[in-house]
Amino acid sequence: MSHNFKMVATTIFGLEEVLATELRNLGAQHVEIGIRNVSFSGDKGFMYKANMALRTAIRILKPIKRFKVFDEDDLYKKFQQIDWERIMNVDSTFAIGAVVNSKNFTTNSHYISLKSKDAIADYFRHKYHKRPNVDVKHPDVKIHVHIQKDLCSVSLDSSGDSLHKRGYRNLTNIAPINEVLAAGLVLLSGYTGDCNFIDPMCGSGTILIEAAMIANNIPANINRKEFGFEKWSDYDEDLFFTIQDSLLKKIRSCHFKIMGFDKAPSAVRKAKENIENANLTDFVGVHHVNFFNSVKEVFGPTTILFNPPYGERLDIDIQEFYKKIGDTLKNGYPDSTVWFITSNLEGLKYVGLRTSKKIPLKNGDLDCRFVRYDMYEGSRKTKKASQ
CATH class of the missing domain: 3.40.50.150 (Vaccinia Virus protein VP39)
Incomplete structure (x- = not known):
């Protein structure tokens, strides 16, 4: 039986309450509203469902580690302490996105992404004399780093591309709305x-x-070609299609x-x-x-x-x-x-x-x-x- 775990859905400022209501209606547990995000609990099937059905979520993140962090070198050390084999292997491709809101870090988000990437690459190189490759466009594993003051959250991005990319819009005008x-x-x-x-x-x-x-x-993302979780080692295709069918049956x-x-x-x-x-x-x-x-x-x-x-x-x-x-x-x-x-x-x-x-x-x-x-x-x- 699938166990429940904590997730975070990110959104646009002002839509947090709407997203929380969507999550509750979908069956999420422990829904808590943050700024530009809503945290909740659910199992693997619910993670699939959230990606397919939520209209106001941008990404569904699965937290893997939280720790205090004081500067870039400290971040590198703490990243090296994560058991990365549980998440990816040396042949996986990966990409990192970072959001930083902290006085401890004078560098920009891009530098934090690079420092995190180096830590993961070095982790595998020390153990296997080989490093996984970065693929910014189409990675097997997408990692999200969020630093708020002295707290760093490291998450897996289960969505892949932002969920606003529904898959139906090929043509736009000068000022299209997200x-x-x-x-x-x-x-x-x-x-x-x-x-x-x-x-x-x-x-x-x-x-x-x-x-x-x-x-x-x-469902909002029924026209999407793929989600990030489809490349994870524990992806359950039968469960995905079961969830998809249950959502399609509710169309009116x-x-x-x-x-x-x-x-x-x-x-x-x-x-x-x-x-x-x-x-x-x-x-x-x-x-x-x-x-x-x-x-x-x-x-x-x-x-x-x-x-x-x-x-x-x-x-x-x-x-x-x-x-x-x-x-x-x-x-x-x-x-x-x-x-x-x-x-x-x-x-x-x-x-x-x-x-x-x-x-x-x-x-x-x-x-x-x-x-x-x-x-x-x-x-x-x-x-x-x-x-």
């Missing part, structure tokens, strides 16, 4: 497939795809409309191709429409969620652009819950609508707000009077 962030926005909005969904500035379609996968309960069908608009024909083409790659063509429609000239054409409650230009990489008149967003929503989109993310906090002032929620998030290095506006059928006064 898949993990897109999924996080949909989950934060509360959308579950129980109403219509519109992304009125859909770009290459990432938000639409993540929304459709949530609406139909399709969403009967509401999921639609995207974009004013650029090239974006519409890219979105359609990515949607096809994700096998979601039956669930998502994309239309060549300028949102500012549009009105709501679907009946009933609708979630509108989008990632408008912030003015960072796309040159726009912020005041005019954000005012147009507000006017279009006010005039054409009644009975809608509207969400969008922006780093342009100045731009929000020009929308001319009152936010009912503002959630701080990060999009890459940008400090953002994820804002909600409630567009009622008729005016707000009429709505209140009828209650």
